Amino acid sequence: xxxxxxxxxxxxxxxxxxxxxxxxxxxxxxxxxxxxxxxxxxxxxxxxxxxxxxxxxxxxxxxxxxxxxxxxxxxx
Amino acid sequence: xxxxxxxxxxxxxxxxxxxxxxxxxxxxxxxxxxxxxxxxxxxxxxxxxxxxxxxxxxxxxxxxxxxxxxxxxxxxxxxxxxxxxxxxxxxxxxxxxxxxxxxxxxxxxxxxxxxxxxxxxxxxxxxxxxx
Numbered sequence: 001x002x003x004x005x006x007x008x009x010x011x012x013x014x015x016x017x018x019x020x021x022x023x024x025x026x027x028x029x030x031x032x033x034x035x036x037x038x039x040x041x042x043x044x045x046x047x048x049x050x051x052x053x054x055x056x057x058x059x060x061x062x063x064x065x066x067x068x069x070x071x072x073x074x075x076x
Numbered sequence: 077x078x079x080x081x082x083x084x085x086x087x088x089x090x091x092x093x094x095x096x097x098x099x100x101x102x103x104x105x106x107x108x109x110x111x112x113x114x115x116x117x118x119x120x121x122x123x124x125x126x127x128x129x130x131x132x133x134x135x136x137x138x139x140x141x142x143x144x145x146x147x148x149x150x151x152x153x154x155x156x157x158x159x160x161x162x163x164x165x166x167x168x169x170x171x172x173x174x175x176x177x178x179x180x181x182x183x184x185x186x187x188x189x190x191x192x193x194x195x196x197x198x199x200x201x202x203x204x205x206x207x
Binding site: 037040 | 146147148149151203205206207
């Protein structure tokens, strides 16, 4: 899965530790999420979405998402 | 590390350390009693096994710590413990075969240190993979 965590965090000028604090996870976990090595559980994904004030699907995209979206008529 | 994790970590150190301190006290008392008294066999067995009781509290502290970790850390430790479980099984079986070939008999007491060391190795490797 791909995600925009690093960009969103940089926009808010938060360190990994600060984001970790807000999410109630370790800094190591934030790093693994950002590098895409670890996909969050649904509850953690909702928490991430709420911290950034966005929807889960605006932050996380499955691999090959762009291709899938372009194949659906009328969805641009 | 977030505050939540630090709190969980601190609680674990206190609870696990307390259980281990109690273990040392009970162990010494048990050895002293065994050496200086002539007890009936069933009582003697109870005194001999008594150091295992505080270790139950160490296990409870460890289980509490596992449930309070964040989800990635829990996954890392699942992988590490799974590795330690399997590798200890292989090691103990392999050494059992070697004993048949004449190597000295080792005490069961070495199984726990082997598990702990392999768990540490597994946790280091799993952590590195999620880096």
